[in-house]
Amino acid sequence: MKLPVDLWYPVLESQEVRRRPIGVERLGQQLVFWRDHAGRVHAHPDRCPHLGASLSGGKIEGDCLVCPFHGFEFNQEGHCVHIPAHGRSGKIPGGMALETFPLTEVHGFIWLWLGPIRECYPEVPFFPVLESRWRYGSIKAEWPVHYTRAIENQLDVAHLPFVHRSTIGAGGRTFIDGPYVETDEHSIRVWVSNLHDPDRPSQSQQALRKASSGKDPGLHFIFPGVWLLNISPRIKNLVAFVPINERRTLYYVRTYHRIHPRWLGKPFEWLMGLSNRFILEQDRQVVVTQRPMNSGEADHDRLIGADRAISQFRRIHQDLLARGVDSGDAGVVTE
Ligand code: FES
Numbered sequence: 001m002k003l004p005v006d007l008w009y010p011v012l013e014s015q016e017v018r019r020r021p022i023g024v025e026r027l028g029q030q031l032v033f034w035r036d037h038a039g040r041v042h043a044h045p046d047r048c049p050h051l052g053a054s055l056s057g058g059k060i061e062g063d064c065l066v067c068p069f070h071g072f073e074f075n076q077e078g079h080c081v082h083i084p085a086h087g088r089s090g091k092i093p094g095g096m097a098l099e100t101f102p103l104t105e106v107h108g109f110i111w112l113w114l115g116p117i118r119e120c121y122p123e124v125p126f127f128p129v130l131e132s133r134w135r136y137g138s139i140k141a142e143w144p145v146h147y148t149r150a151i152e153n154q155l156d157v158a159h160l161p162f163v164h165r166s167t168i169g170a171g172g173r174t175f176i177d178g179p180y181v182e183t184d185e186h187s188i189r190v191w192v193s194n195l196h197d198p199d200r201p202s203q204s205q206q207a208l209r210k211a212s213s214g215k216d217p218g219l220h221f222i223f224p225g226v227w228l229l230n231i232s233p234r235i236k237n238l239v240a241f242v243p244i245n246e247r248r249t250l251y252y253v254r255t256y257h258r259i260h261p262r263w264l265g266k267p268f269e270w271l272m273g274l275s276n277r278f279i280l281e282q283d284r285q286v287v288v289t290q291r292p293m294n295s296g297e298a299d300h301d302r303l304i305g306a307d308r309a310i311s312q313f314r315r316i317h318q319d320l321l322a323r324g325v326d327s328g329d330a331g332v333v334t335e
């Protein structure tokens, strides 16, 4: 799968990896994740180097991942340390090892470093506004779409009165003032007003920049796949987009909040989960029809002014791809 490299990808929520191996498809590869005694998570291709069985069907013993087929044991570094058929003092053939992926666990997600191994890694870029004292509830959804269309859908500010007519787009405010968009190497920030048609063109970027100064962006996206919707000072929606393969994308959707009194937090999370699911379903019905599936191949799309955030997404995504792509081989990266 063609993906930009040298980036941290969110791949699982922390709570999904416990003391048993879990096999999932992520970033175009079948992977196995497991947690050792100390609580550290490890990831490898979900294929035993002996005869190719899925390691996710195995178990964790001590600090080793054990293959279900012939009981080979692999340590946290992926080295085979025991072949039962050869006995405890038996020789381990060279090359009997698993590739390992650099991982980190922060903000309640497991992040996988896609790209060449390094001495040290950058921090996971996240939203400064979420740094402290937030609670959240989350839901998960899987769509048969390419991640590019999934992300662009959440940067699309013109679809609300059409796709979400009965929910967040009610009121027929079809006119887009802006959007005003700021970008850097890895992120996109969007300020926008949806209005009833005022019968004048959108304000200039300069005027919009002035109007947005000092205000938090309405939307904030950080490559390769986290997005924040600023609903109010006490409520934010976050989506982590996880490419499964060329044709499927996973969404982790969280509502972060500071609801008082505290006991209202859980019912609020439950309600927001329902509402997010309903609104996303409205999006899904349209996004699954978009062709081509990968917006990187959508040379015939004719973008308009209101699509400024989408065109910036495409530009930065192309720049990142031009720097290097994942070849699809576990842990191996080519230009
Ligand atoms: S296939 Fe894994 S130990 Fe044989």
Ligand SMILES: [Fe+2]
Pocket (backbone or CB within 6 Å): 153, 159, 160, 163, 164, 279, 283
């Ligand atoms: Fe939408």
